[in-house]
Amino acid sequence: xxxxxxxxxxxxxxxxxxxxxxxxxxxxxxxxxxxxxxxxxxxxxxxxxxxxxxxxxxxxxxxxxxxxxxxxxxxxxxxxxxxxxxxxxxxxxxxxxxxxxxxxxxxxxxxxxxxxxxxxxxxxxxxxxxxxxxxxxxxxxxxxxxxxxxxxxxxxxxxxxxxxxxxxxxxxxxxxxxxxxxxxxxxxxxxxxxxxxxxxxxxxxxxxxxxxxxxxxxxxxxxxxxxxxxxxxxxxxxxxxxxxxxxxxxxxxxxxxxxxxxxxxxxxxxxxxxxxxxxxxxxxxxxxxxxxxxxxxxxxxxxxxxxxxxxxxxxxxxxxxxxxxxxxxxxxxxxxxxxxxxxxxxxxxxxxxxxxxxxxxxxxxxxxxxxxxxxxxxxxxxxxxxxxxxxxxxxxxxxxxxxxxxxxxxxxxxxxxxxxxxxxxxxxxxxxxxxxxxxxxxxxxxxxxxxxxxxxxxxxxxxxxxxxxxxxx
Ligand code: UDP
Numbered sequence: 001x002x003x004x005x006x007x008x009x010x011x012x013x014x015x016x017x018x019x020x021x022x023x024x025x026x027x028x029x030x031x032x033x034x035x036x037x038x039x040x041x042x043x044x045x046x047x048x049x050x051x052x053x054x055x056x057x058x059x060x061x062x063x064x065x066x067x068x069x070x071x072x073x074x075x076x077x078x079x080x081x082x083x084x085x086x087x088x089x090x091x092x093x094x095x096x097x098x099x100x101x102x103x104x105x106x107x108x109x110x111x112x113x114x115x116x117x118x119x120x121x122x123x124x125x126x127x128x129x130x131x132x133x134x135x136x137x138x139x140x141x142x143x144x145x146x147x148x149x150x151x152x153x154x155x156x157x158x159x160x161x162x163x164x165x166x167x168x169x170x171x172x173x174x175x176x177x178x179x180x181x182x183x184x185x186x187x188x189x190x191x192x193x194x195x196x197x198x199x200x201x202x203x204x205x206x207x208x209x210x211x212x213x214x215x216x217x218x219x220x221x222x223x224x225x226x227x228x229x230x231x232x233x234x235x236x237x238x239x240x241x242x243x244x245x246x247x248x249x250x251x252x253x254x255x256x257x258x259x260x261x262x263x264x265x266x267x268x269x270x271x272x273x274x275x276x277x278x279x280x281x282x283x284x285x286x287x288x289x290x291x292x293x294x295x296x297x298x299x300x301x302x303x304x305x306x307x308x309x310x311x312x313x314x315x316x317x318x319x320x321x322x323x324x325x326x327x328x329x330x331x332x333x334x335x336x337x338x339x340x341x342x343x344x345x346x347x348x349x350x351x352x353x354x355x356x357x358x359x360x361x362x363x364x365x366x367x368x369x370x371x372x373x374x375x376x377x378x379x380x381x382x383x384x385x386x387x388x389x390x391x392x393x394x395x396x397x398x399x400x401x402x403x404x405x406x407x408x409x410x411x412x413x414x415x416x417x418x419x420x421x422x423x424x425x426x427x428x429x430x431x432x433x434x435x436x437x438x439x440x441x442x443x444x445x446x447x448x449x450x451x452x453x454x455x456x457x458x459x460x461x462x463x464x465x466x467x468x469x470x471x472x473x
Contacts, residue, residue, distance in 0.1 A: 113131045
């Protein structure tokens with residue numbers, strides 16, 4: 001089939017590497033397994049980050065990507081939340097999206113437009129061009145169930161989630177204490193809450209929702225979400241785990257930091273990987289506790305170190321304006337931990353690290369991509385949630401799926417070095433309490449491979465959506 005006659009899919013992701021990675025992986029599957037052609041239409045804040053460039057450079061040539069004219073958020077207050085900024089960025093990109101769709105539809109049969117969490121305002125434009133709109137939901141099914149119920153919760157309960165007297169218990173879901181509910185929903189007066197409510201209400205306009213999870217991971221809630229179609233609820237297709245590539249021989253890959261080479265020289269299952277996603281940062285005080293905690297645990301670790309939050313660095317600290325994350329560590333740290341720890345500033349090839357045979361655990365901020373990546377590699381976790389829906393993910397991992405351990409903060413919200421050392425030793429010392437978490441994660445690793453196999457449930461779900469798209473085209 002010639003490129004012009006192949007059914008075409010347009011993907012319009014929200015800015016952020018955590019959105020781009022799973023959507024590009026979905027795009028690759030659609031190209032390789034189903035013979036679609038694809039255009040990724042990318043809202044742009046300016047030149048792409050290095051991480052984004054490396055994801056895009058590694059795309060096969062059959063996936064087109066277009067950067068829209070940059071949006072401007074200069075009028076937004078300094079303390080505007082990420083969810084607000086992302087939603088406004090999407091809205092301000094709509095006129096450019098319109099132009100691109102006009103161009104694409106003049107020569108191609110577009111079978112669907114896929115957006116993610118914050119892209120629902122593009123539905124109107126998709127409909128104008130007769131393109132069925134779909135959502136790729138990059139979080140888990142517990143979060144989707146919360147968003148499906150958000151409008152009715154908003155009508156029936158005027159207080160804040162943190163003040164709920166009982167954990168929030170939605171059909172099929174893990175009960176979530178109010179304080180652990182999605183961070184941007186914790187202040188109803190904040191615009192981030194209003195944007196979530198806006199998008200959640202518009203989810204009903206989608207023709208279907210592809211969700212990056214799988215049946216064995218969230219059996220209860222997926223059973224509820226997939227039990228016949230409810231009015232105003234689009235069909236839900238669990239198609240996960242869709243994760244980044246594991247192979248270090250992928251195009252565009254470069255072990256510039258040398259961390260994979262370092263891992264090659266460590267014993268099997270001995271290294272704890274420590275990373276807080278694309279934008280998770282700690283206070284300076286917390287970073288120092290983490291440094292000491294890792295050292296005290298006497299376990300091997302590979303830590304992606306980021307500069308602490310600027311406002312938490314004491315101005316009297318001699319290097320307080322440095323841009324090198326390693327400058328914020330305790331004095332003599334690199335020398336003392338030499339041989340035990342390996343530190344990579346800012347960004348590391350996460351999927352290759354998790355897939356390395358020397359890696360034995362993951363201390364993570366529990367972003368959903370990181371959680372799935374740990375799952376497909378069979379690695380138990382230490383949960384350290386920071387923002388977005390990560391607290392909900394942590395509750396699920398520790399209390400429901402039982403593949404993780406969570407360090408407890410002291411009365412001031414600081415996780416102390418002794419506590420960090422304790423959880424690291426719990427997870428990493430062979431034969432200890434961590435063993436049952438590891439065993440459970442290994443079972444899930446097998447399930448994850450199974451659901452993606454030819455007759456596996458996630459593969460069949462994707463097949464179902466694709467068949468609908470092929471009929472549309
Ligand atoms: N990632 C990476 N190297 C890093 C940090 C992050 O490759 O140093 C990738 C990670 O593998 C994952 C994504 O970036 O695919 C982060 O997504 P996640 O949902 O875990 O967290 P977010 O950054 O969106 O909070």
